[in-house]
Amino acid sequence: MKHLIRFFSAFFLTLVLVAAVGCASTQTQEGTGEYVDDSVITSKVKTAIFSEPSLSSAEINVETFKGVVQLSGFVNSRADINKAVAVARGVGGVKSVKNDMRLK
Template sequence: MKNLTKLFSASVMALTLLVATGCASTNKHEGTGEYVDDSVITTKVKAMLFDEPNLRSGQINVETFKGVVQLSGFVGTQADINKAVAIARTVKGVESVKNDMRLK
């Protein structure tokens, strides 16, 4: 009976370690928690861009990976690009902003 208990405990421990390492992040892949955090950041940036009356936010794409926000799309002026980047930088959790927006 003791051997069965030890075997069960060892199995549970091994399974726990496998699950924990499966959810860990790597350089190119996010862990589960990071994915959720990045989704929240993306949503907040999109909402703030949408609330800005002078920006056509529907033409600005927002993606986030490990806290780095990438803005892409087409805007009318350099001032629009600067405004979008400034807005993205104000969101909590943003590590940096990569600007790939282009002028029409």
């Protein structure tokens, strides 16, 4: 009976460790927690950009990977690009902003 309990304990511990390693992040892949954090950051940046009156009609796409926000799409002026980058930088959790926006 003791051997059976030890076997199941070892098996359960191994299963937990494998699951934890499977959720870990690498340089090119996010962990589960980072994915959720990035989704929240993306939503906050999109909301902040949409709430900005001068940017609400712009076609700006937002993607986030490990706290780095990438802005892409089309805007009407250089001022709109600068404003969108400034708004994105002002959102909590944003480590840096990559600008890939283009003028219409």
